[in-house]
Amino acid sequence: MEYKKYIGFLIILVLSIQGIQSRTLISTINDSKQEEKSKPALMWFDAEANFGRFNNPDSIDFYLAKIKVLGFTHAIVDVRPITGEVLYESAYAPRMKEWKGAKAGSFDYLGYFIKKGHELGLEIHASLNVFCAGHNYFDRGVVYNNHPEWASMVYTPDKGIIPITQEKHKYGAMTNPVNEEYCAYILRILTELVAKYPDLDGLMLDRVRYDGISADFSHLSRQKFEEYIGEKLKRFPEDIFEWKLDTNKRYHPARGKYFLKWIEWRTKTITDFMARARKEVKAVNKNISFGTYTGAWYPSYYEVGVNFASNQYDPNKDFDWATPAYKNYGYAELIDLYATGNYYTDVTISESLRNNKSIWNETDSQAQSGTWYCVEGSCQHLHQILKGNKFMGGILVDQFYDNPSKLPETIAMNLKKSDGLMVFDIVHIIQKNLWKEIEAGMIAGGALQPKKSSKAKVMWLDCSANFIRFSYPDSIRYYVDKCHEIGITHLVLDIKDNTGEVLYPSKYATQKRNWKNFDRPNFDFINTFIEAARAHDLKIFANLNVFADGQNIVKRGDIYTKHKKWQGVNYVPRKGLLPMTEIEGKATLFLNPALKAVQQYEINIIKEIVKNYSFDGIMLDRARYDCIDADFSPESRKMFEKYLGKKLNKYPEDIYEWRPNASGEIDRVAGPYYFQWIEWRASIIYNFMKDVRQAIKSINPDCMLGVYTGAWYPSYFEVGVNWASRTYDVHQDFHWATPNYKNYGIAELLDFYTNGNYYWNVSLDDYYKSSGRHKNETDSQVSTGEYLCVEGGCKYSKYLLKGAVPVSGGLYVEDYKNDAGQFRKAVRMNLKESDGVMIFDIVHIIRNNWWNELKEAIDSATAYE
The missing domain is CATH 3.20.20.80 (Glycosidases)
Incomplete structure (x- = not known):
């Protein structure tokens, strides 16, 4: 009995020693790896x-x-x-x-x-x-004060050896x-x-x-070189090289007989x-x-x-x-x-x-x-x-x-x-x-650990571009894990795309079950994403393309069928007033944002999502007019006349008119009510945002209201959105803004805001080295200005928002295709100069395999916080 206890004790002792040795070995290996890094x-x-x-x-x-x-x-x-x-x-x-x-x-x-x-x-x-x-420069030093003979003798093109x-x-x-x-x-x-x-x-x-190729051509160097090659030079320094003028009037050394041996000897x-x-x-x-x-x-x-x-x-x-x-x-x-x-x-x-x-x-x-x-x-x-x-x-x-x-x-x-x-x-x-x-x-570069960051790092997950990829629960979990690993803090899950269809069973909207001949398997898509995000304490927003209701390229969306009566009417140059579905080349088709029925339809979808899913927030994209051409429907005319308090004599000419100019192009010429029209459209979007906020908060006060817009504020009035603070007086800076325009700034309505600094030029220096000309997605004409680069866009956004809401500067990854360095620079600049960064879209990170590039940029940007 005692013998068995003794043997058992020995076994435990040996195992303990082995365990200590193993841990020591593992520790040594880990320390070695750390040293290698x-x-x-x-x-x-x-x-x-x-x-x-x-x-x-x-x-x-x-x-x-x-x-x-x-x-x-x-x-x-x-x-x-x-x-x-x-x-x-x-x-x-x-x-x-x-x-x-x-x-x-x-x-x-x-x-x-x-x-x-x-x-x-x-x-x-x-x-x-x-x-x-x-x-x-100062005639100072040992060769000036004590030993001038030590100074190198240089062979110059114009002065000879000096x-x-x-x-x-x-x-x-x-x-x-x-x-x-x-x-x-x-x-x-x-x-x-x-x-x-x-x-x-x-x-x-x-x-x-x-000093350079011209040194040293002293008598001492000649003597030492001749000893090295075992013969006397006949021409010095020409046997080494001779200065010759090239076609650009620059001197270059024309090699002599012993040039290569001279190079060898000096080395x-x-x-x-x-x-x-x-x-x-x-x-x-x-x-x-x-x-x-x-x-x-x-x-x-x-x-x-x-x-x-x-x-x-x-x-x-x-x-x-x-x-x-x-x-x-x-x-x-x-x-x-x-x-x-x-x-x-x-x-x-x-x-x-x-x-x-x-x-x-x-x-x-x-x-x-x-x-x-x-x-x-x-x-x-x-x-x-x-x-x-x-x-x-x-x-x-x-x-x-x-x-x-x-x-x-x-x-x-x-x-x-x-x-x-x-x-x-x-x-x-x-x-x-x-x-x-x-x-x-x-x-x-990995020489310093990143600091803990408080700024938002937002990854956008587009509905259509990732439709097949995110049709499997394991794929969803894999990519959410990847996002977490590189430092992403927020996900924006696109669940209503520009077709107007949604990615869940809805009482109001058509569910998108198929895309590009692929049928998505039947599983709880949204909750799979939410659970994966919660596992890493990531915030997750549901994104809705609000007033977009059809994709013209594939002729898909309810705008073609049950919502046809709600479609926008655009005032198209040379063609007049056209319903959206009849405009050639128009990719995304919009409903008329001013219609109460349209607004109520969109709010019903938002309320449905807030009630049924535990998203941290709702993100609104395309909560705007299509462009400056929209909307010129009869309903918009009636509502504007009510806002104006008078009837229009000519429509749409009282707003503006398309007129050919001397060069054969078309100019937009403002009519008597153009500026009030700009103001009214901004009021439509502002009041819609107010109603959306009230609808969300009445169901879940903790659910955030977020919005994405373009960052190009000086021309964003063209789509009816004033995303600045109401404390910013736009009228002081822009001719198109009435004194009342500032009242429709939406910043104070928002809990979260991101905008698109979608520019190749990252720094102001980049911008000034370029032509400066840029045409944004929603613009009717080319623009110039410091805000048309990432650095300028971030700084200008902060100025306009006046602290009403933080802004996460967004970037379009595809802008930096084939240049990972410029991409990293854009990520860092958004994080440095704004309150966060939004990456659009994960599909481009996956295609370029830029996970490491994104992580490096996110980590290094913590230095600026």
Whole structure:
């Protein structure tokens, strides 16, 4: 008996240990996965640009804490700017004690960065400009004050070979990398720094290169090159290259006999220096990270003597400037932390191909083009040439001053497509207060968790486009789950489409059981959706296309049969008054909104839905007139005359008249009662909305009344809707509005409102780069104005609504077909500038498979809340 107890105890013990080991193993695996997901994010602190700002410890405390909160892992602290001065006490280099009137602080600048950064869990790497020792704009620095002989000699098209200090359009006075005296000098600085700051995490060497293709053509370089090739040059510099004018009157280097060997030799010079520098600093501190920054434009970076690729990559197979030996000088394997400048405003490959820009990078002698010169394409190419060696994709923040909404996208692309991120420079973020854009990019790139959002994210579920897809309960549950997973908070379920048919058994309306030869199986469609939404605490609205009652394309709807007497009558140019069913090319057919019988019919349907289903709200779409041409029926004339208090002499000419103009087109010419007509139609819609609200609230006070309209307010009077607040006096801004028009603003009647910012142009900058001309769905003519872009539309909507009701800016996904970047930008802009976003329609998200794109945009937009 005791033996059995002992055996049982052992079994339990073994199982417990196995369980602990299993949990430990699982925990270790999960931790490992978490580490794999975490990518370095580097923030650069330029010495000169930030000299006055960071000359006291409080500023360092503040900004290091700020970047830590935003998900950055490294601070790159520039301690040797291009003047060659340093920001610490050195036995070799002069200290920068002032810059542009600002004085250095009386504390150990780099030491404080290290101390504070480590307290916050940040790595601190010191950046030094290596082969630069003077600032040509200020005639300041080591090559000006102490060693002019170190300055690079550059071969210019117009002046011949001159010291770089005479090239005043070049701000950096670069040195000659083959000058042994200078190389020994800079290596003493590097090793001194590493010894002085043993807790420093790494070095980030900048400008370890030649100035450009024109450098260095000193006597020393000629001598060293001749030693390299084993023969004397007959013509110098012509044996290397000669400046020639092209057809565009631009100089280009025409290659000489030894051009390729010259390129090879210069690259060997830089790589040899990098190997030497690594060895010497590692001898002082074996744990120091040896890092560097270069530009990302590899196809032309040979011009500065740098091969940052892997030595396993052979550029000779891809580029005509590379000799077979060139690959031997790839130095990627020497580098512990590599940051490269993806300094491009085109983010995606598709955007780059569409824009087809010529790019002139900082070090280039000629313009470049191709997929290398966008962020996504650059990352793809860099992975290929680095052969598994990692790189941090860098961004230049001030490139996005004119279009800050693109900044998050470029951050996210670098984080996703490279091995990390480098942001240059913190000064640009501070000057333009771009912290929200940085935060949004870090969230979108997965470096930062999104905040909990209070803004509505609405997914529209169109009736017809999704008819087959949503004919199965499991499909409904699947897509509701997908919506929840990406952050959607509200669903708008379209249950009465533009045919006027409904998706449930109704006492009033025809039920839609079949669409495009497909018969929907018999199940409780609406409650299946409601239950799926409730499982995730999603709000769900029932949408009704209110005054739409027929689809002319397929000749379907009750407007053709039992509601024919209610159909609208339009005043059609050149054709006069026509019933809706007789107008060619008219896709959606409308009933006359002014008819009491029509209004009561629609309200009966709404009441039926509120009574029978537990929707969180009712959403009204097409609760409007068809267009400016509608409605000119005899019934509308009688009602308008009653509103006016007088009879019309000529109808419809007393409202307006279509008149041919000199160019053969038709103009709408206002009659004596045109403006009162506009006012009356707005009163029809306003009073209908009042009745709908009363009908809903009398049944369920908690059921919300929501409305969708177009966002183009300046022309939306054409469909009889004033969606502004009644406190906004329209008459002050628009000639078509009477003093009484403002009384029919519907905003105060609503609990929820969304409108269609249906524009390709997202930012105001996008708008001003375009023609500005746009014709919206309900417009009779082309419009212009800042509101005709997503940013402008959101801001204008908020202005018009005066806080009466929140507005969720809507977007039409198909507007951004083939451009996921512009789609993400539109989602973010609506969430940034309005109170939410409405996505029309789920069918386009499914077809484009843009679930991840939508989630990324939603998550990153929380930075703006």
